[in-house]
Amino acid sequence: xxxxxxxxxxxxxxxxxxxxxxxxxxxxxxxxxxxxxxxxxxxxxxxxxxxxxxxxxxxxxxxxxxxxxxxxxxxxxxxxxxxxxxxxxxxxxxxxxxxxxxxxxxxxxxxxxxxxxxxxxxxxxxxxxxxxxxxxxxxxxxxxxxxxxxxxxxxxxxxxxxxxxxxxxxxxxxxxxxxxxxxxxxxxxxxxxxxxxxxxxxxxxxxxxxxxxxxxxxxxxxxxxxxxxxxxxxxxxxxxxxxxxxxxxxxxxxxxxxxxxxxxxxxxxxxxxxxxxxxxxxxxxxxxxxxxxxxxxxxxxxxxxxxxxxxxxxxxxxxxxxxxxxxxxx
Ligand SMILES: Nc1nc2c(c(=O)[nH]1)N[C@H]1C(S)=C(S)[C@@H](COP(=O)(O)O)O[C@H]1N2
Ligand SMILES: [Mo]
Numbered sequence: 305x306x307x308x309x310x311x312x313x314x315x316x317x318x319x320x321x322x323x324x325x326x327x328x329x330x331x332x333x334x335x336x337x338x339x340x341x342x343x344x345x346x347x348x349x350x351x352x353x354x355x356x357x358x359x360x361x362x363x364x365x366x367x368x369x370x371x372x373x374x375x376x377x378x379x380x381x382x383x384x385x386x387x388x389x390x391x392x393x394x395x396x397x398x399x400x401x402x403x404x405x406x407x408x409x410x411x412x413x414x415x416x417x418x419x420x421x422x423x424x425x426x427x428x429x430x431x432x433x434x435x436x437x438x439x440x441x442x443x444x445x446x447x448x449x450x451x452x453x454x455x456x457x458x459x460x461x462x463x464x465x466x467x468x469x470x471x472x473x474x475x476x477x478x479x480x481x482x483x484x485x486x487x488x489x490x491x492x493x494x495x496x497x498x499x500x501x502x503x504x505x506x507x508x509x510x511x512x513x514x515x516x517x518x519x520x521x522x523x524x525x526x527x528x529x530x531x532x533x534x535x536x537x538x539x540x541x542x543x544x545x546x547x548x549x550x551x552x553x554x555x556x557x558x559x560x561x562x563x564x565x566x567x568x569x570x571x572x573x574x575x576x577x578x579x580x581x582x583x584x585x586x587x588x589x590x591x592x593x594x595x596x597x598x599x600x601x602x603x604x605x606x607x608x609x610x611x612x613x614x615x616x617x618x619x620x621x622x623x624x625x626x627x628x629x630x631x632x633x634x
Contacts (some may be wrong), residue, residue: 466527
C-alpha cells in the first residue's frame with residue numbers, strides 16, 4: 305500500500321504550486337530529450353516557449369456525418385452528485401499539447417481535419433484492419449454518461465460524454481488471447497503546431513491493461529453535451545478513464561494496438577518520475593511537485609477534496625488487488 309501522508313486539517317491547495325504537466329521538466333532530462341546543448345536550451349526558454357498558432361480553419365467544416373446520433377440516451381447507471389461543468393468551460397479550458405502547452409488551444413484545434421478519419425486495429429488481433437470512423441461509430445452502442453474528470457494538475461470537471469464502452473470496441477477488434485495491453489495513439493501531422501516542439505515524444509500514446517480496458521467504466525467518447533465531441537476535446541474519438549488522472553484519456557485516436565508489452569505513454573516517456581503507467585487518482589499520494597488532496601472545480605472555482613479512484617472505487621478497486629507493489633497512483 306502507498307504510504308499515508310498526514311496533512312494539516314486546514315491545509316489548502318495553493319494554486320501557484322500546481323503547474324501544468326510540462327512547464328517544470330527536470331533540466332537534465334529535457335536536455336537529453338532534446339538532444340541539444342545548453343546554449344540552445346537557454347534560447348528556447350524550455351517547454352514554456354509560446355507556440356505559434358495557425359489561424360483557425362476559415363472554412364466551416366461540413367456537417368458531422370454522425371450528427372443524427374445525438375443526443376444519445378443517458379445511461380442512468382453513470383450519474384453524478386455534483387453539477388455538470390458548463391459546456392463553455394469544458395470546451396475552452398483544455399489540455400491538448402499537439403496544439404500548444406497552455407489551456408487556451410481551442411481555436412488552434414479547429415485546424416484539425418476530422419474527416420476523413422480512420423482507426424487502425426493492429427498487433428495481436430485475429431486480423432489487422434482499418435475502419436472509417438463513421439462506420440465504426442454506427443456499429444457501436446452509443447449512450448450518454450455523466451463522469452467526473454480529474455486532471456493531474458488538480459483541476460476537475462463533471463462532463464456529459466457520449467460514446468460507447470471500450471469493451472465494445474475490443475470485441476469489435478477481436479484481440480487474440482496473447483494480448484495483455486491495449487495501446488492507443490493520437491494523430492500526428494503538420495496541422496498542429498505542437499509537433500514542432502520536437503523534445504516531446506510524439507505521437508501521444510496511452511495504454512491500459514486488458515482488465516482495465518474491459519472494465520465497464522472505460523469509455524470511448526465520440527460526443528459531448530449531446531453533440532459530436534468538439535475538436536479541442538478529442539474529436540472524433542477519445543478515451544475516458546474517469547478513475548485515472550486525465551492524461552490517460554487520450555484524444556483523437558488513429559491507432560489501437562494489442563500487445564503483450566506494457567506501453568510507454570507520452571508522459572511516462574517524457575518524465576517517468578512524475579507520470580507512470582497506472583496513474584490512478586489518489587488524494588493521499590502527492591505528485592512530486594504538489595499535493596493531490598484537493599481539486600479546483602472548473603466553472604465554480606470551488607475547492608473540494610479529491611476522492612480515491614476519483615470516487616469510482618466500487619467499480620475499479622478490484623483491478624488492483626495483488627498489484628500493491630506497483631506505482632499505482634502516479
Ligand atoms: N492526444 C492528447 N490527448 C490528451 C492530452 C494531450 O495533450 N494530447 N491531454 C490529456 C490531459 S493532461 C487531460 S487533463 C485531458 C484533457 O481533456 P479535455 O481538454 O477534454 O478536458 O486530455 C488528455 N488527453
Ligand atoms: Mo491533465
